[in-house]
Amino acid sequence: MGEINWQLNRHKSPHPSAFSVVNKEEIRKAMRFHQTVPDYAPTPLHSLSSLANELGIQRIFVKDESYRFDLNSFKVLGSSYALATYLARTLQTDVNSFSIIKEKVKSLPVHTFATATDGNHGRGLAWSAKMLGQRSVVYMPKGASAYRLQMIRDLGAQADITNNDYDDTVRFVSQLAEQQGWTLVQDTAWEGYTDIPTLIMQGYLTIIGEFLEQFTAMEKKGLTHVILQAGVGSFAGAMAGALQQLTKTPIKFIIVEPNQADCFYQSARTEDGSSKAASGNLSTIMAGLSCGETNPISWDILKNIADCFVSCPDRVAASGMRILGNPLHTDPRIVSGESGAVPLGLLFELCRNPLLAELKKLLALDSSSRVLVINTEGDTDPENYRKVCWDGMYSNNRE
Secondary structure, three states: OOOOEEEEOOOOOOOOOOOHHHOHHHHHHHHHHHOOOOOOOOOOEEEOHHHHHHHOOOEEEEEEHHHHHHOOEOOHHHHHHHHHHHHHHHHOOOOOOHHHHHHHHHHOOOOEEEEEOOOHHHHHHHHHHHHOOOEEEEEEOOOOOHHHHHHHHOOOOEEEEOOOOHHHHHHHHHHHHHHHOOEEOOOOOEOOEOHHHHHHHHHHOHHHHHHHHHHHHHOOOOOOEEEEEOOOOHHHHHHHHHHHHHOOOOOEEEEEEEOOOOHHHHHHOOOOOOOOOOOOOOOOOOHHHOOOOOOHHHHHHHHHHOOEEEEEOHHHHHHHHHHHHOOOOOOOOOOOOHHHHHHHHHHHHHHHOHHHHHHHHHOOOOOOOEEEEEEOEOOOOHHHHHHHHOOOOOOOOOO
């Protein structure tokens, strides 16, 4: 069935500095831009009171990104902001208005933007390029969902599946973009390539801006715990880095990954705090988290503020999907894909699995805890969603 492994963060700073890439001003800029995008609406923040009572904690909040622009995932926030900012700089204008940029960019030749993706980021890029009158090229790693590929093609992108894993697909697209004169829009960074990944992280900050407004109206006490899923870590780094600066009470940040793609967990185990590749073969139902190497921008944030890193088997994500899709009493039903559901699955394990009692105690997860998880995707692969939720694939009793 696979074990849940965890590592407390030995590299955490007692007095972490503010992270300028994800500060309050960047939240304001991202929100101001996204609010001008056609059909923008804040995604809902749910309170799962019945589930919290069942698990013996005070509150569970779920920010549900499955409603984002009808694309079923948060990823479009990063790609749209990065593309618009890139084009605004080319036009020597501000990234204040989607419609103004869309109109002005007509004076420029159509440009090609390229990326590697497991699905959601590529779909977000294809949508953003189409909305802004640009061209997109998307490559997916081996084993990628044919349904997700078609969704990307339906948005006008040139899209194909490679014979490489995710990290090698990123390298392939990077080289191809340089040869073809395309602009790479990748949601991870490396030496010499940090500007666009930073813009993508900043685009994600609209989630935090919305959350803070919604949470203030729902709850007088602050959060105590946030559980964040990580692939390359751009999402987790942006969310944790922003919340750490903007909340008045201390928050414990827990980072969760698939055990076959656990680069943050492996990095947390190093003595010197250096980034380390994942230990597995990247094979996981959590396609959006199937990444073997950390984004160094995100690792710099998370190694300074995260409290714990967890590596878990696929059954934890599957459990989260079924729990969210089959709510208790008056809790709302939430459709969550594999990568979106793993934080809730881990919370359930922490509260119910006696093998994790020590970690639960160390994290002070108890009847006074107020926990946030973010559902980063809906059923972006409907067939797989049904296999998990209808057929019981990856249940606690059978793989």
